[in-house]
Every structure is written in C-alpha cells, then in structure tokens.
Amino acid sequence: MSELASEKLLAAQAAVKQLADGMIVGLGSGSTSALAIREIGAAVEQGLDIIGIPTSVASEELARELGIPLTTLDEYPVLDTTIDGADRFNDQLELIKGGGGALLREKIVAAASKRFVVIADSTKHANPLGGFPIPVEVIPFGVQTVLHRLEELKLNPVVRQTDAGAPYITDENNLIVDLRVDTVADPKQLAEQLVIPGVVEHGLFIGLADEVLMGVGGDVQRFVKA
Numbered sequence: 001m002s003e004l005a006s007e008k009l010l011a012a013q014a015a016v017k018q019l020a021d022g023m024i025v026g027l028g029s030g031s032t033s034a035l036a037i038r039e040i041g042a043a044v045e046q047g048l049d050i051i052g053i054p055t056s057v058a059s060e061e062l063a064r065e066l067g068i069p070l071t072t073l074d075e076y077p078v079l080d081t082t083i084d085g086a087d088r089f090n091d092q093l094e095l096i097k098g099g100g101g102a103l104l105r106e107k108i109v110a111a112a113s114k115r116f117v118v119i120a121d122s123t124k125h126a127n128p129l130g131g132f133p134i135p136v137e138v139i140p141f142g143v144q145t146v147l148h149r150l151e152e153l154k155l156n157p158v159v160r161q162t163d164a165g166a167p168y169i170t171d172e173n174n175l176i177v178d179l180r181v182d183t184v185a186d187p188k189q190l191a192e193q194l195v196i197p198g199v200v201e202h203g204l205f206i207g208l209a210d211e212v213l214m215g216v217g218g219d220v221q222r223f224v225k226a
Ligand SMILES: O=C(CO)[C@H](O)[C@H](O)COP(=O)(O)O
Pocket: 028, 029, 030, 031, 032, 033, 084, 085, 086, 087, 096, 097, 098, 099, 100, 101, 102, 103, 106
C-alpha cells in the first residue's frame, strides 16, 4: 500500500473507532470516505448498530453493497456524527470540499450533524487554505450569468468536464464551476462573494468541522476547533 493510501486508512480507522451503537452517521464521499465506509461495513458485520445517511450516489451504492443499514434526512433530520474527507483544510478547520462533486449533499449532511469529523491524508493540510480549485455548484439555467459574475470577481471560473469532454453533472443535476484561485487569504470573505443567484452551494466549509483526523506517516494527528 502507498504511503498516501495508508495515511487515508489510518485516518478512516481512527474516525470509525468513535462510532457507537444507536448512532445516525453521515457517510462522506471520495476515496478516504470510501475507506471509512468499508471500515463501518466491517464493524456492522461484527455487530455495530448504526444507521448511515450517504452523501452521494456512489457512497450509497458502496454502503448498500456492504450491508450498512441506511436511512434518509427525511427520517432523521439530525445526525449524531458525519465522517467525510476534504480536499484541503487549514488550522482553523476551514475546508475546501467538492473535488468529487458531492459538495451540496455533503454540506447539507455535515450541517445537520451534531459532530463533523474530517478524515484526510497529510497532503490536504494547507495554511493558508488553497492549492486546490474551489468547486461551486451552479443551476444550469443561470450558469452563463454566474460565470460572468465570477469573471468580474477575478475568480477564474472553469466549468468542470468529464473525461469524455461533457459537462460534469452532479447527483442533484447541477453543474460544477471550479474557481482556479491559488490561495484563499480570507475564506469567509470569499464565501460571502459567492452568494450569487444561481449558485446553489460552494465548497468552502467554514465553521462546520469539529475535528480533523489526519494520517501522517504511520500515525494520526488530531486537529480540533480552537
Ligand atoms: O469533497 C469530496 C467529494 O465531493 C471529498 O471528500 C474530497 O474530494 C476528498 O476526496 P479524497 O478522499 O478522494 O481525497
């Protein structure tokens, strides 16, 4: 296993250890979350009694395959905890998420959780926050107007495409616009600028994470809210 994969696995295992019987658990998206979902699947097989709420179609399919009982936000509008990955995080536990295109459901589930635990490998730690495009989910109807506004703000927007060259469509049938900015000096200020009609949500997760568990070498480093 590569060092990166082993860091992701260590973080995922540390987060899954925190789960207890009776919890409603948000299941994140992406490769690190998939490792956590596999760990949860193994724990459920051993008798752990939790119910999951997946944040993407891909995570739902994986959880079903593993026999993890699932529910919805309609049944449980408040979750006990969510375990999810991140594309970048800083020491203030501000995140960039949405590299996998699932940011909308991820943010809804994280915001509905009493606790939000982020799992990451050591390449994701960035002060200042940056080094990864900021995904913005946009309703197709308004995309050209939103792009025009983002250009005016000098945020270098690019509509995400699939490998086949078609526009990438999210689980909620929207587009993703990636903002090619180097670093984000003030994430809160940028989040305010992104309140634009037609933008459904953006990948800056501010004030949501309670803890980041980062695999580094053979260890797990824990970052908590100051
Ligand atoms: O936000 C996400 C998906 O929308 C993922 O959590 C993020 O992209 C991290 O993915 P990975 O664990 O594969 O690095």
